[in-house]
Amino acid sequence: GDLADCWALADVAIGHGSTALVEAEINGLHVESSDPLHVVHKAKENREQWLQDLSWAQWNYKQIIKGEFWNHLC
Numbered sequence: 001g002d003l004a005d006c007w008a009l010a011d012v013a014i015g016h017g018s019t020a021l022v023e024a025e026i027n028g029l030h031v032e033s034s035d036p037l038h039v040v041h042k043a044k045e046n047r048e049q050w051l052q053d054l055s056w057a058q059w060n061y062k063q064i065i066k067g068e069f070w071n072h073l074c
Contacts, residue, residue, distance in 0.1 A: 003020060003023070007028070007029065010024075010029055012032065013025075013031045014031075014032045014033075015032075015033055016033060016034045016038070017035045021033055021040050022039060022040060022054070025043050026051075031043070039054065
């Protein structure tokens with residue numbers, strides 16, 4: 001099935017270093033990562049700041065210049 005369908009079915013996401021854990025956190029699931037350096041750990045400190053920092057870290061300047069971020073936003 002579609003990963004987006006999982007957000008409505010699940011309460012918890014468990015993994016290691018997957019980017020799906022970031023999506024799970026954004027979609028309100030309780031997230032557990034076995035990777036101590038995974039970015040989702042910072043969401044527990046200050047969610048609003050985490051979301052802001054995450055938005056700035058999504059694309060590098062070359063991707064922005066090429067417009068690659070538009071597909072994600074649309």
